[in-house]
Each structure stands twice: as C-alpha cells, then as structure tokens.
Amino acid sequence: MAHIPDGFLSPSVLAGTAAASVAALAVAARRSRATLGEREAPLLGAATAFVFAAQMLNFPIGAGTSAHLLGGTLVAVTLGPGSGMLVMFAVVLVQALLFQDGGVAALGANTLNIAVLGPGVGWLIFRTGVHLLGPGHRRRLGVVGAAAFLSTASVGVAVALELALSDLVPFGPALLVVGSVHLIVGVAEAGLTMAIFALLGRSRPELLARATAPSPAARRWAWAAAAGSLAIAVATAYLASARPDALQAAAARLGIAGPDAAPLQGPFAGYTAPLGGPWVAAALGVVVVFGLIWGVASLAGARRRL
Amino acid sequence: MPLIAVEQLTFRYPGGAVVLEGVSLAVERGERVALLGATGAGKSTLLQHLNALLTPGAGHVVVDGLVVGPDTAREVRRRVGLVFQDPDDQLFLPTLLEDVAFGPLNDGAPPADAEARALRVLAELGLEGAHSRAAHHLSGGERRLAALATVLVSAPLVLALDEPSGDLDARGRRRLVTLLRARKETLIVATHDLEFARMLCDRAVVLADGRVGWDGRFQELLASPLLLERYGLA
Amino acid sequence: MSFHHLDHYAAIPSPLTRVPPAARLLGTVTIALGAASVPLAAWPQLAALGLLVLALAAAARVPIVTVMLQRAVWPLGFVVAASVAVLVFVPGRPVAHLGPFTVSDAGAVRFGSVLGRAAVALEAAVLLVSTTSFPQLLHAFRRLRLPRAVTVALGLAYRLLYILVDEIERLQRAARSRNAGAGAASRRRVLVGITAAVLGRALARGERTHQAMLARGFQGDLPPLHETSWDARATVSLAALALAVAGIVWWARAG
Numbered sequence: 001m002a003h004i005p006d007g008f009l010s011p012s013v014l015a016g017t018a019a020a021s022v023a024a025l026a027v028a029a030r031r032s033r034a035t036l037g038e039r040e041a042p043l044l045g046a047a048t049a050f051v052f053a054a055q056m057l058n059f060p061i062g063a064g065t066s067a068h069l070l071g072g073t074l075v076a077v078t079l080g081p082g083s084g085m086l087v088m089f090a091v092v093l094v095q096a097l098l099f100q101d102g103g104v105a106a107l108g109a110n111t112l113n114i115a116v117l118g119p120g121v122g123w124l125i126f127r128t129g130v131h132l133l134g135p136g137h138r139r140r141l142g143v144v145g146a147a148a149f150l151s152t153a154s155v156g157v158a159v160a161l162e163l164a165l166s167d168l169v170p171f172g173p174a175l176l177v178v179g180s181v182h183l184i185v186g187v188a189e190a191g192l193t194m195a196i197f198a199l200l201g202r203s204r205p206e207l208l209a210r211a212t213a214p215s216p217a218a219r220r221w222a223w224a225a226a227a228g229s230l231a232i233a234v235a236t237a238y239l240a241s242a243r244p245d246a247l248q249a250a251a252a253r254l255g256i257a258g259p260d261a262a263p264l265q266g267p268f269a270g271y272t273a274p275l276g277g278p279w280v281a282a283a284l285g286v287v288v289v290f291g292l293i294w295g296v297a298s299l300a301g302a303r304r305r306l
Numbered sequence: 307m308p309l310i311a312v313e314q315l316t317f318r319y320p321g322g323a324v325v326l327e328g329v330s331l332a333v334e335r336g337e338r339v340a341l342l343g344a345t346g347a348g349k350s351t352l353l354q355h356l357n358a359l360l361t362p363g364a365g366h367v368v369v370d371g372l373v374v375g376p377d378t379a380r381e382v383r384r385r386v387g388l389v390f391q392d393p394d395d396q397l398f399l400p401t402l403l404e405d406v407a408f409g410p411l412n413d414g415a416p417p418a419d420a421e422a423r424a425l426r427v428l429a430e431l432g433l434e435g436a437h438s439r440a441a442h443h444l445s446g447g448e449r450r451l452a453a454l455a456t457v458l459v460s461a462p463l464v465l466a467l468d469e470p471s472g473d474l475d476a477r478g479r480r481r482l483v484t485l486l487r488a489r490k491e492t493l494i495v496a497t498h499d500l501e502f503a504r505m506l507c508d509r510a511v512v513l514a515d516g517r518v519g520w521d522g523r524f525q526e527l528l529a530s531p532l533l534l535e536r537y538g539l540a
Numbered sequence: 541m542s543f544h545h546l547d548h549y550a551a552i553p554s555p556l557t558r559v560p561p562a563a564r565l566l567g568t569v570t571i572a573l574g575a576a577s578v579p580l581a582a583w584p585q586l587a588a589l590g591l592l593v594l595a596l597a598a599a600a601r602v603p604i605v606t607v608m609l610q611r612a613v614w615p616l617g618f619v620v621a622a623s624v625a626v627l628v629f630v631p632g633r634p635v636a637h638l639g640p641f642t643v644s645d646a647g648a649v650r651f652g653s654v655l656g657r658a659a660v661a662l663e664a665a666v667l668l669v670s671t672t673s674f675p676q677l678l679h680a681f682r683r684l685r686l687p688r689a690v691t692v693a694l695g696l697a698y699r700l701l702y703i704l705v706d707e708i709e710r711l712q713r714a715a716r717s718r719n720a721g722a723g724a725a726s727r728r729r730v731l732v733g734i735t736a737a738v739l740g741r742a743l744a745r746g747e748r749t750h751q752a753m754l755a756r757g758f759q760g761d762l763p764p765l766h767e768t769s770w771d772a773r774a775t776v777s778l779a780a781l782a783l784a785v786a787g788i789v790w791w792a793r794a795g
Contacts, residue, residue, distance in 0.1 A: 005618065006572050007576065007653070007654040008622075008626075011576055025687055038759065041689070041693065041696065042696060042753065044692070045694075046696075046700060048693045049696070049697040050704070053701060053742070056705075057734065059727075059728050060727055086689050090697065093686075093690070093694075094694065100611075100615035100665050168626060168630075168650060169625060169629050169650075170629070192735075195736075196732065204740060204743070384757070390755075395751075397699065398700070399695055399696070400675040404695075407765055417763075417766045460756070460757075
C-alpha cells in the first residue's frame with residue numbers, strides 16, 4: 001500500500017519529492033560510509049537481500065489477511081539511519097522497476113516516503129525513546145514497537161499529503177483512507193519488528209549494540225527531530241486548512257457534521273509560494289526549523305564540552 | 307628457503323577453545339600437500355592464516371619471505387589464493403565475468419585488462435560460455451570451477467583449497483585432479499576426501515589436537531591402518 | 541512474489557537493446573514523466589503515448605499480448621483498487637452511485653486520468669524490464685550516478701537473495717514436516733522464527749562474502765568492470781523520444 005503507482009502525483013510534487021530524496025540519499029550515503037566503513041558493501045548487500053526475502057514472507061494476521069514486514073525501522077535501528085535509508089532505497093528502486101510496485105516517475109516520492117521518512121522516523125523515535133526511557137530490554141522492545149508503528153504512520157501521512165498537494169483528492173479523505181490503512185499496517189509492522197528485535201537480542205546481541213550506544217550527537221538529533229516533527233505537523237495543518245471548501249464538502253459527503261463556524265483559516269490560506277507551489281514552502285519551512293534547532297543544539301553541546 | 311613456513315602457530319577464536327596450538331610446518335615451492343584431519347581439527351583455520359584472513363595469537367607464518375600480518379595482508383593475498391569450502395561464498399557478483407575479474411580489478415588492473423584475463427581463465431576451465439550468467443545458473447561442479455577461476459586469475463604462487471571436491475561425483479573429481487595436476491602452483495589442499503587427495507598430493511600433513519600429528523609421504527600414511535585409525539581418517 | 545523470473549528477461553537482440561541500458565532507463569522515466577504531465581482528461585494524448593510505447597515494444601520484438609499486456613494487468617488492477625478512493629472522495633457533481641458512495645464528475649475524470657497515466661507508465665516499465673537484464677540495470681544505475689553503495693549492495697544482494705530463498709524454502713519445509721501447528725498464531729511464530737533465521741543467515745553469509753572479498757584484495761571500494769559506452773546513437777534516440785513525448789504533452793496542454 002505504501003508504494004504510490006505512477007499517475008497519481010502531479011509533476012511538481014514528483015519533482016519536489018525527487019529533489020528532496022536525492023539530497024537525503026546523498027547525506028545518507030556519506031553517513032553510511034562513515035558508520036560502517038569498509039564493511040559497508042557486504043553489510044548493505046546482506047541487509048538488502050534480507051529485506052527482499054522478508055517481504056516475501058506473509059504473516060497471517062487473522063480474517064484471511066496477511067501482512068509482511070516492511071523492514072525500514074528494523075534496518076535503521078540495527079545498521080544506523082544512513083545505511084537503513086540506502087537499503088530501503090535499493091529495495092524501493094528494484095520494486096518499482098522490476099515488480100512495478102510503485103511508479104517509475106513516482107520513484108522520488110516513494111523513496112522519500114518509504115526509504116527516507118520511514119527509516120528516519122523509526123530511528124529517531126527509537127533513539128529518542130531509548131534516551132528518554134533508558135536501557136532495559138523490555139523498555140527497548142516497547143520503544144522499537146512504537147518506532148515501527150509511528151514510522152509506518154508517518155509514511156501514511158506523507159502519502160496523503162502528496163496526494164492532496166497533487167490536487168487529486170482533498171487532504172482529509174486522503175488521510176482517512178491512506179492513514180487508516182497505514183495504521184493497521186503499522187500495528188503489524190510494530191509486532192513483527194518487535195518479535196525479530198527480541199530474537200536478535202537473544203541470538204545476536206552484538207548487532208543491537210550499535211542500536212543503543214549513546215552519543216551526544218543523538219541528543220541533538222532527538223531535539224531537532226522533535227522540533228522538526230512539530231513543524232511538519234503545523235505546516236500540514238495550515239496546508240490542509242488552505243483548502244477549507246474541499247474539506248467542508250468532503251466532510252459533508254462523509255456525513256460528518258462539519259464545523260459550521262468559520263473554518264480554521266491558517267495564515268497560509270491562499271498563500272502562493274514563489275516557486276513550485278505550496279509544498280516548497282512547507283519543505284523549506286521544515287528544513288529551516290530543523291537546521292536552526294540542530295545548530296542551536298550543536299552550539300549548546302559544544303559549549304558544554306569546553 | 308621454503309615458500310611457506312609456519313612456526314609454532316597458535317590461534318584461538320574469541321571466546322572459544324584453542325584451535326591451533328604450536329603448529330609448525332614448511333612447504334617448498336612446487337609441492338602438493340594434503341592437509342588432513344578430523345572435522346574441527348583446524349584445517350580451515352590454518353588455511354585462513356596463510357591468506358592473512360586470520361592473525362596468529364602466537365607464532366608466525368612466513369609466505370615468500372613476508373611475515374603474515376595486517377600490513378603485509380595485501381601482498382600476501384597476491385601470493386596465496388584461497389578457495390573456500392562453499393563456492394557460493396566466493397561467487398557474489400551478478401555475472402561470472404565480474405566475479406573472476408574482481409581480483410585483478412582490486413589489484414589495480416585496468417578494466418579491459420581485467421576482463422581479458424578473466425575470459426582467458428574461464429576459457430581454460432571450460433566456462434567461457436557462462437561468463438555473462440549468474441552463478442546460480444551453473445551446476446555444483448561448474449560453480450566449484452568458477453570459484454577456482456576467481457582465484458587462478460590472479461596468478462598466485464600458492465593455491466590453498468578448502469574441501470575442493472565437496473559435492474563432486476567421481477568424474478568431476480577426476481577432472482579436477484587432472485586440471486590441478488597440470489598446473490604449476492604450489493598446492494595445499496584441506497580435505498576429508500582421501501581418494502581425491504591421494505590422486506593429487508604426494509605429501510600429507512595430519513592435524514590433531516591443534517598440532518601437526520603426522521607429516522610425511524602420503525603413500526606411507528595410506529599404507530598404515532594404525533595411523534589412519536589413530537587420526538580418524540579411515 | 542517469486543524473484544526467479546528476474547533472470548528470464550534475457551536481452552533480445554533488437555534496435556532497442558543496441559541502446560545502452562542507461563539510455564533505456566532514462567527513456568522509461570521520460571515516458572512516465574510525460575504521462576504524469578498531461579492534464580486531466582487528456583485522452584487522445586494518453587492514447588498517443590501508449591501507442592508510442594507499444595510501437596517501441598514492437599521494434600524491440602517484445603510480444604505485445606503475452607508480455608506487454610499480460611504483465612501490466614496485475615499492477616494495473618492494484619492501481620484500480622488504490623484509486624477507488626479518488627472516484628468517490630472528490631467533491632463535484634454526482635454522476636453515479638457506488639454502494640453507499642457517490643461518484644462525482646470530477647472524481648470520474650480523475651479516476652480515468654490516473655488509470656490512463658498509470659497504464660502508460662506501467663507499459664514503459666514492463667518494456668524496460670523485458671529488454672534489460674539485471675546486471676545491465678546495475679550498469680545503468682552506476683552510469684546515472686546512483687549512490688555507489690546502493691549499486692554495490694544490489695549486486696551483492698542479487699546473488700545472496702537466490703541463496704536465501706533456497707534456505708527459506710528449506711526452513712519452511714522443515715517447519716511443515718515438524719507439523720508446527722495450524723493456527724494463525726502458531727504460523728506467525730514459525731514465520732517470525734524463519735525471518736529471524738533468515739536474517740541470521742543473511743548476515744553470516746554477508747560475513748563470509750566479506751572474507752572472500754578480502755581474500756581477493758578488497759579494500760572497501762568495489763571497482764566497476766567497464767563503463768557501458770554512451771554513444772551518439774544513445775543521445776539521438778533519447779533526444780528523439782524526449783521530443784516526441786514533449787510534443788504530446790505540449791499538444792495536451794495547448795488543447
């Protein structure tokens with residue numbers, strides 16, 4: 001479900017998400033090399049093969065349906081976010097070209113959602129959670145589950161956002177349909193990720209050692225992430241409210257007694273961004289907030305070390 | 307001076323039992339040595355020391371005048387070609403050509419040169435038609451030859467083979483023996499297959515309890531049921 | 541979904557395969573982008589793009605019915621399922637009813653446009669994959685400067701996956717023979733065990749592959765074998781395709 005086929009997204013969304021993916025992957029590639037060193041090639045190869053293999057195994061989740069592990073959070077937590085992103089990108093790439101699972105032109109969007117956002121969010125939540133809640137196997141397990149769930153949910157939000165920004169469906173219904181599917185998938189992903197993580201903890205604990213070694217950089221990432229997510233949420237709300245009429249109509253159609261009072265008019269309503277549409281504004285806003293927090297946190301950390 | 311000199315080699319895997327304890331042996335250029343012993347005797351471990359994949363805990367290994375260690379690893383690996391037990395471990399690239407050209411490319415050979423050398427070696431082993439195919443399209447025997455090709459292409463001085471006759475039938479074994487007998491490299495073959503070793507090697511070194519238990523002419527070993535019994539080779 | 545059919549896409553010698561894989565890949569992306577760029581309800585232009593792809597397929601001697609159409613049916617079905625929401629959730633003048641939902645005119649137009657664009661892009665992807673082997677695709681990725689680590693990982697994963705799939709089948713057979721219970725919960729437990737075992741084996745093999753790579757002089761970077769040549773023919777073909785697609789898109793937007 002997470003993969004968007006060709007035909008849904010508008011050219012500007014395709015271009016924007018592609019640009020964001022290229023930038024993210026460039027950073028991920030550097031970070032991956034730095035983290036794994038000369039073992040990068042065989043490790044990434046093994047992880048990529050594993051994700052492919054794991055996605056072929058279907059787990060029955062009752063009522064005649066089955067789910068499979070997506071793997072983004074698991075790979076990010078065990079190999080690090082950069083490597084996790086590269087692995088998931090390799091998977092998304094081959095799925096799009098060879099299995100027509102996800103579009104070719106939409107590769108940028110699918111990469112951003114499944115290969116960047118998914119592992120990134122999963123890793124951030126995991127590290128933040130471990131930092132906040134401390135060590136302890138059961139606590140780590142719970143954090144992994146939460147990370148996997150939120151990672152999948154965030155992919156759903158991103159998909160809905162991209163569909164809405166492509167002027168295909170209003171954001172509300174898109175979020176409802178796509179989001180609910182991803183919530184269900186997220187539960188399965190959380191369960192599977194926790195189960196495998198637990199087994200790994202018993203059979204190959206050295207793999208998880210990297211997943212919990214604390215570092216001051218992680219603190220900064222955690223702060224930046226929290227602020228960044230907040231910024232994303234705020235931007236989303238404003239963008240959604242930029243089309244209040246569509247939301248109203250959809251809400252009426254769905255039988256939801258919409259707020260008859262004046263719809264929530266954020267300051268971005270009717271905003272025309274200078275280039276590329278509203279998504280550019282949102283992306284820029286997130287990047288700016290992220291960068292500011294990161295910079296402040298770095299300075300704070302540096303001063304503490306002096 | 308012997309081509310390979312192992313002196314009092316001691317090695318223990320992290321958190322494991324001592325595998326090699328004071329192994330000493332010397333191999334001259336052109337010799338064909340069979341490395342024998344029960345499973346777990348340390349044959350593979352010893353081979354991996356010759357190729358600088360493992361570093362001795364104590365003692366040392368000298369290959370072609372070089373003391374094997376992390377700094378000499380690159381040079382040692384040019385001289386000793388190690389063929390692993392499982393050919394699938396050595397055939398990891400999408401096509402055979404890429405697998406065989408891997409060694410020369412890593413050595414700094416220009417791509418065209420590496421490709422030409424790879425094709426030549428594949429042709430020598432009768433695999434030239436398969437160069438653009440993936441390893442899983444080959445039979446088990448062909449895969450073993452392909453794995454051998456990946457090492458031969460770098461023209462090493464020494465061929466260290468770990469269970470090369472693994473899943474070969476009698477005909478395949480004979481073909482491999484003929485092939486190896488025709489070559490001039492120094493051979494060290496770790497194997498359970500006495501028949502195969504007998505056809506190929508003149509000298510036998512038996513590992514037992516982490517040491518060299520016996521070192522001498524293969525014929526002598528085969529002629530003594532007592533020795534065969536003692537080292538679990540019968 | 542079986543992974544083994546990957547290898548059946550042997551390159552059929554044809555005018556299309558004489559163009560380097562990187563050009564073929566860019567061509568596919570061009571067509572998909574073109575389909576994405578036509579406005580809603582641009583039916584003649586979508587048909588034109590579709591015919592363009594089928595013409596290329598004919599030139600590549602790829603069978604139209606058994607490969608081009610058949611291979612696109614399943615993914616297209618998925619597109620239909622995914623775009624039902626578009627059919628009923630877009631506000632507009634109601635034109636039909638689908639159960640408890642109302643189909644609007646805007647929704648119907650969007651639904652049709654999505655299907656049309658998706659079909660064109662799908663056909664382009666099917667054509668690419670039918671005329672390009674996996675190692676050739678990797679060459680294309682390398683040429684197009686995808687992150688090196690990704691290209692290398694895919695090369696290694698390609699081989700490793702075949703081995704893993706064999707091991708998965710063996711593990712599943714073993715689990716079945718042990719009669720590991722019929723309920724969904726116990727099957728889940730078995731599958732989790734298999735997944736963890738597969739991860740363990742993937743990593744163990746990765747480790748051994750690393751050893752084998754070291755033994756052959758690996759120092760961290762996988763040098764490429766040869767750069768597939770990009771010749772004048774590639775530039776001309778790609779430019780011609782891009783012009784054709786751009787022309788169709790311009791025609792759609794001008795109309």
